[in-house]
Amino acid sequence: MSNHINTPTITKVTDDGDNKSTFIVEPLHSGYGMTLGNSLRRVLLSSISGAAVTSFRIDGVSHEFTAIDGIKEDVVAIMQNLKQIRFRVFSDEPQTVTLEKKGSGVVTAKDIKTTADVEVVNTDQHIATIDTKSAGLKIELIVETGRGYRTIEDEGGKKSSDFISLDAIFSPVQRVRYSVENTRVGQMTNLDKLSVSVETDGTITPRDAFEEANAILMSQYEALAGKTRVETAPVLVEAASAAAAAEPMEEKDSLSTSIEDLNFSARTTNALINNDIQTLKDLFSLTDAELKDLKGFGSKALDEVREKLAELEL
Secondary structure, X not given: OOOOEOOOEEEEEEEEEOOEEEEEEEEEOOOHHHHHHHHHHHHHHHOOEEEEEEEEEXXXXXXXXXXXXXXXXXXXXXXXXXXXXXXXXXXXXXXXXEEEXXXXXXXXXXXXXXXXXXXXXXXXXXXXXXXXXXXXXXXXXXEEEEEOXXXXXXXXXOOOOOOEEOOEEOOOEEEEEEEEEEEEEOOEEEEEEEEEEEEEOXXXXXXXXXXXXXXXXXXXXXXXXXXXXXXXXXXHHXXXXXXXXXXXXXXXXXXXXXXXXXXXXHHHHHHHHHOOOOEHHHHXXXXXXXXXXXXXXXXXXXXXXXXXXXXXXX
């Protein structure tokens, strides 16, 4: 048996909605499903880059605890609505965009005049309601990029006095769930399979968020590992999948043949079944060294298996 730690791979990606995907990762070393799942969840929810409104200015308004003539919502309600607007920003510098609307009606994020570096994703997000035809609303917004959550206190008073600061929710990841199941590869039965479901706000794909989270973790661990490197086992699932794809249909069918149908001696058959080797595919996945390690499996049984595999041209 190998003492190396298995190298996992993404074996399946399922799209569960417009902005939600589930990633299946296997095979993982025993216990690593929980370790990686918890780490990924924390990083996905706290450290993926995004954009948000960090401050705003409304014409005629000096502070947030006030009402606006002709506007149904007060400034506090408008602040909460501004926090819900999701942006894609293609610059590292703070961006200024404006919203101006006159006459009665609903004001949404679609009314924001964007630039080449700013795109509004959820254009139907409600901002305010103008009650009278003679009223209007003009808002200047500062949009910045960042990670996680930033409070007003963390901004350090960078804005001019006529701007109202906002707590900023930069994270584009809305929900993360993970689960761990047992899986096996050949004779190794104590491996983990990790399932991670990621839901975003539409400014980034679940796949990009998942890969960014892994890249963040990798850079953190590499900084601590120094020059030390650990030899890992081959990607077992990937190799098995590639081999399966290359097999003719007849060979795939033959690999599902029961051990009991291969005409081994009773002793060899019993030894294989007692070690949870039920099919030719299970047998074929084992090396000679792994076969020798099986309980009750001697050299005569090994010779018998070799002869049978040669007979089947495997």
